[in-house]
Amino acid sequence: MLGTVVAVFGRRYDVRTDDGENLDCVARGKKHDAACGDRVEVQSTGPRQAVIEKVLPRTTYLERADAFKRKAIAANADQVLVLVAADPWFSDEFVIRILLLTQAADIPALIALNKIDLPGAAEARARLKVFESAGHEVVEISAKGTHPVGCSALAPKLAGRCTVLVGQSGMGKSSLVNALAPDAKARMGELSVALGTGKHTTTFSRLYRIDADTTLIDCPGMQEVGIHNLTFKQLQQGFNEFAPYLGRCRFSNCRHDREPECALRAAVEAGRIDKRRFDLFCTLRSEIAA
Numbered sequence: 001m002l003g004t005v006v007a008v009f010g011r012r013y014d015v016r017t018d019d020g021e022n023l024d025c026v027a028r029g030k031k032h033d034a035a036c037g038d039r040v041e042v043q044s045t046g047p048r049q050a051v052i053e054k055v056l057p058r059t060t061y062l063e064r065a066d067a068f069k070r071k072a073i074a075a076n077a078d079q080v081l082v083l084v085a086a087d088p089w090f091s092d093e094f095v096i097r098i099l100l101l102t103q104a105a106d107i108p109a110l111i112a113l114n115k116i117d118l119p120g121a122a123e124a125r126a127r128l129k130v131f132e133s134a135g136h137e138v139v140e141i142s143a144k145g146t147h148p149v150g151c152s153a154l155a156p157k158l159a160g161r162c163t164v165l166v167g168q169s170g171m172g173k174s175s176l177v178n179a180l181a182p183d184a185k186a187r188m189g190e191l192s193v194a195l196g197t198g199k200h201t202t203t204f205s206r207l208y209r210i211d212a213d214t215t216l217i218d219c220p221g222m223q224e225v226g227i228h229n230l231t232f233k234q235l236q237q238g239f240n241e242f243a244p245y246l247g248r249c250r251f252s253n254c255r256h257d258r259e260p261e262c263a264l265r266a267a268v269e270a271g272r273i274d275k276r277r278f279d280l281f282c283t284l285r286s287e288i289a290a
């Protein structure tokens, strides 16, 4: 039987078969870790229970990694929607980490700015310019309530695709899922305490079907977006504005750290590259091996 992984709870999976049945599954063997969005072959083991025998080849695979292991985010996604909000303050670092991962996975990403009804909207909009100039479209929305704003402009961008929705908690992800997939009855979370305390919440990713060929994968619990799986080259490429200076340092393998005659650091000192962006790059660099 073939099906799609529609939810992941650790090593347990909800698989919706192509016949429309929901099965509670485990994976056979450690090697067969499945991700939300995966197409799988399952073998029934009991009433509504099955084993995932095989994960079918993926069109795309989005993952993150800390120093110890890689973690699946989603499989077979066509694009990633990064959700930020006018309030609370979103983290540039979070956004750039996600964009680095999507770029490495060769998946296009767009950004949605939520809560444009709030006073922080203008500042948030200004902070998103740098991502916009790197080629990421920014769609403005207000997802809350019975009359969401901007979702009619967003919907056609999602139609016919599988979109991974990521965002820090509090940005309005549950509200957006509710607006886009009202039947899905996304749980409306309170602003997570996890964001403030650094604690993890027990979360799981879930695939929502908006219509026959439009799906949304919600990935909660992305407080930590490790990029240990990326190469130094991929990190550099994530900073568009560095491009004119790359390859101009004295050493071809320059990490733009303390090497002499570093063209990138010279550009920062001359004010041609934003110092905060360079500092962010340095922070991320410490996670990257080669």
Ligand code: GDP
Binding pocket: 114, 115, 116, 117, 118, 141, 142, 143, 144, 167, 168, 169, 170, 171, 172, 173, 174, 175, 176, 188, 189, 190, 191, 192
């Ligand atoms: P999540 O943690 O990302 O799932 O965020 P929620 O959807 O739970 O939203 C967090 C808070 O922001 C809730 O109190 C929502 O009511 C509120 N919120 C969500 N969207 C909007 C919006 O467009 N405007 C305003 N003012 N508040 C919103």
Ligand code: ZN
Binding pocket: 249, 250, 254, 255, 256, 257, 259, 261, 262, 263, 264, 265
């Ligand atoms: Zn350099």
